[in-house]
Amino acid sequence: xxxxxxxxxxxxxxxxxxxxxxxxxxxxxxxxxxxxxxxxxxxxxxxxxxxxxxxxxxxxxxxxxxxxxxxxxxxxxxxxxxxxxxxxxxxxxxxxxxxxxxxxxxxxxxxxxxxxxxxxxx
Numbered sequence: 175x176x177x178x179x180x181x182x183x184x185x186x187x188x189x190x191x192x193x194x195x196x197x198x199x200x201x202x203x204x205x206x207x208x209x210x211x212x213x214x215x216x217x218x219x220x221x222x223x224x225x226x227x228x229x230x231x232x233x234x235x236x237x238x239x240x241x242x243x244x245x246x247x248x249x250x251x252x253x254x255x256x257x258x259x260x261x262x263x264x265x266x267x268x269x270x271x272x273x274x275x276x277x278x279x280x281x282x283x284x285x286x287x288x289x290x291x292x293x294x295x296x
């Protein structure tokens with residue numbers, strides 16, 4: 175049974191390298207922190223605004239959390255919210271979709287319809 179979808183934002187070139195290598199080891203920020211950062215549907219818009227503001231050529235990777243096994247940990251952020259963190263590489267088999275994450279006219283990233291919190295398509 176599929177788990178809750180979780181979301182990871184990265185540069186398109188990082189994702190294309192993962193496709194070529196067959197596995198995704200995370201972004202440079204992930205490597206520095208020792209885990210791959212994910213967000214829930216309710217968190218992804220704020221994560222994009224906070225950590226990727228103004229950046230272009232990004233994708234949002236949608237992942238089945240149940241497919242990650244014991245490497246996935248839910249950990250508190252500075253604000254106390256629980257965020258999913260993956261310790262180890264992301265197997266491409268856990269990815270359910272990858273969508274563009276363009277900037278809108280207001281300078282904020284435009285999330286794909288399936289990523290909007292509360293949308294039954296997520």
